[in-house]
Amino acid sequence: MTLTDYCELKQKIVIGVGESDKHGQLVSMLKNLFKDEINSPRRFEQIKTIGQLIEILEIRDIVSEDNVTILKHIAERLTNREQLLDRIKHYETTHIPKTNLSYYAQPSIPEPVSNETSFLSTNPLPTTMSARKKERIYARITEGIGINWKDLARNLGIRECRIDELNIEYPTAISKATKVLEEYETTRADPQRWFLVLCTALEKSRRRDLSRMIREIETMNL
Known part of the structure; x- marks a missing residue:
């Protein structure tokens, strides 16, 4: 899997939340669910969309192409979630973390001193x-x-x-x-x-x- 697949997952999450009849309530609920991870009252108040929430969680290194657990938590709260959850599961089982790719691609590079x-x-x-x-x-x-x-x-x-x-x-x-x-x-x-x-x-x-x-x-x- 590639970064494009990861971006596609995020896009489907954003579309799924946006299509919900209770979009505002859902975004508010998810914001509060991840309030500790957002870890900034100012940023918390600025978040108005699910895309902004995901972006902040990416900045916090909580969501990434190597860790889509929170995307799964969001998908579980959508009405039409089965297909999206299947895609996330497939992503998790086939995705190769960047750390593993780096290891195989550069086996001769020594660890930094500090x-x-x-x-x-x-x-x-x-x-x-x-x-x-x-x-x-x-x-x-x-x-x-x-x-x-x-x-x-x-x-x-x-x-x-x-x-x-x-x-x-x-x-x-x-x-x-x-x-x-x-x-x-x-x-x-x-x-x-x-x-x-x-x-x-x-x-x-x-x-x-x-x-x-x-x-x-x-x-x-x-």
Whole structure:
């Protein structure tokens, strides 16, 4: 199976939900069902269609061509679901994950020494960065980190007692994450490595989506 087959599955899910007589109720129910996975009140409110929901779940690495479990959960809630569920089952039994394809196609490539080494070899660290770009990066993190702010703080080297204090002092995840980044930059960040450390901390916090987003921002001409 190919990525085209995966896109076709998504399209059929979108069409199936769109054709439902209770489209609005169905989208609302699915949003609430995957609220923890969306993990952002702002993004949650912005979702108006099933296509937007799937897109957010893809950004979170919860839905992908290698993992269509949530597509199956959505299909199970449709009235005419039998044929679609059969297609998903066929996809799951015939699809070859990209990791397996990479293994057979490149058996001689050694494992990277570390995530940091791999990232550094292909992404030179920014020695200087405009204030506007850094502001955009920090805004993206604080708006999207949600309940993972504590994991980010730990992975940036902030002590547990300080994390407990921030949890009490600041009312929202955004304000807590803002303070975490402020303290990281002013007390712990190495000017030559701060961006790499931040990307790595996000990935260790299970937020590869945010790491990927801020890397994209870093390449922008801002």
